[in-house]
Amino acid sequence: MGLAYPRGMERISIPALGKRVQSEADAYEFMEEMRWAGQPVCPHCGSVREHYFLTPKAEAGRATRRGKVSERRVWKCAACRRQFSVLTGTVMHSSKIPVKTWLFVIVEICSSKNGVSAREIQRKYELTPKTAWHMLHRLREAMKRGDAFQPMTGTIVADEAYIGGQSRRKYGHLRADIEHIVPAKAVVFTLINAESGEARSKVVPNVKGDTLWSAIRAQVDMPNSRLMTDESMSYRGVGREFGLGHDSVTHNLGEYVRGDVSTNRAENYFGQLKRSIDGTFHKVSHEHLDRYLAEFDFRYSTRKLTDTQRVYRLMGQVAGRRLAYRPLTNP
Numbered sequence: 132m133g134l135a136y137p138r139g140m141e142r143i144s145i146p147a148l149g150k151r152v153q154s155e156a157d158a159y160e161f162m163e164e165m166r167w168a169g170q171p172v173c174p175h176c177g178s179v180r181e182h183y184f185l186t187p188k189a190e191a192g193r194a195t196r197r198g199k200v201s202e203r204r205v206w207k208c209a210a211c212r213r214q215f216s217v218l219t220g221t222v223m224h225s226s227k228i229p230v231k232t233w234l235f236v237i238v239e240i241c242s243s244k245n246g247v248s249a250r251e252i253q254r255k256y257e258l259t260p261k262t263a264w265h266m267l268h269r270l271r272e273a274m275k276r277g278d279a280f281q282p283m284t285g286t287i288v289a290d291e292a293y294i295g296g297q298s299r300r301k302y303g304h305l306r307a308d309i310e311h312i313v314p315a316k317a318v319v320f321t322l323i324n325a326e327s328g329e330a331r332s333k334v335v336p337n338v339k340g341d342t343l344w345s346a347i348r349a350q351v352d353m354p355n356s357r358l359m360t361d362e363s364m365s366y367r368g369v370g371r372e373f374g375l376g377h378d379s380v381t382h383n384l385g386e387y388v389r390g391d392v393s394t395n396r397a398e399n400y401f402g403q404l405k406r407s408i409d410g411t412f413h414k415v416s417h418e419h420l421d422r423y424l425a426e427f428d429f430r431y432s433t434r435k436l437t438d439t440q441r442v443y444r445l446m447g448q449v450a451g452r453r454l455a456y457r458p459l460t461n462p
């Protein structure tokens with residue numbers, strides 16, 4: 132699946148977007164260029180036949196509740212006669228947030244190293260706290276998709292860490308910045324593919340062998356992979372299912388690297404996760420932690436990409452995978 136680069140936007144940044152996208156109609160056009168390369172694809176039937184563009188004027192009665200004429204660009208399919216916009220079938224569908232705001236927030240998320248907080252988005256784009264929060268969670272939902280349906284194959288580093296659990300009072304003076312509260316420590320389990328750099332993490336109830344075994348089995352092509360862990364007993368059983376072997380370093384004896392064996396990738400991942408939760412989010416509830424992990428996995432897995440490539444990756448996931456796309460055409 133490919134997305135097209137809108138005219139003159141081979142490099143996407145907030146200032147460049149600001150110049151190009153000033154009105155809501157601009158934002159629709161930008162999104163259309165990105166997704167359709169100038170030729171709309173009907174999300175209902177997949178038709179790329181000529182579509183009718185219903186301009187706001189053609190639909191004079193379609194004013195918004197505030198009395199403004201809508202700048203929404205709506206198309207009508209020549210094949211199935213149904214209406215659609217560039218948002219149909221995406222996580223932005225039926226959202227009351229302007230498309231322009233979505234675009235800017237997507238670029239913000241993709242160009243920040245530690246993520247953006249709902250409070251920051253709320254202030255910058257004049258949203259209600261609830262809207263800002265909801266928007267970020269929808270985008271995190273989109274980050275969850277990606278390649279997560281394919282099993283991981285290669286050298287897999289597995290490790291677990293405890294996140295959260297600070298007292299509520301300690302951060303009491305920062306209440307306005309607190310998005311969520313972690314009442315107790317949560318166990319986060321992560322798998323990192325040493326070759327591709329991809330990370331997949333989730334909250335697990337405990338660090339028992341059976342728990343980690345099923346978490347690994349769900350994600351990894353074990354017969355064709357190699358496992359790297361610390362000396363924890365929990366990995367002994369599952370390690371035997373790895374066709375290319377199981378190696379471990381003994382942290383208790385101060386051994387962190389032996390030959391090509393180490394869990395440093397996971398240590399780095401957790402280090403960054405903890406710093407970001409402390410610095411940006413302050414607190415994350417258990418129920419939302421999985422979505423934050425999706426964001427961190429996305430950021431970690433795309434860390435070698437440019438900001439622009441990351442925007443395109445996320446935009447593809449935001450748009451969903453059920454839709455037909457024209458192949459990527461570079462201008």
Ligand SMILES: [Zn+2]
Pocket residue numbers: 173174175176177178208209210211212213
């Ligand atoms: Zn159609």
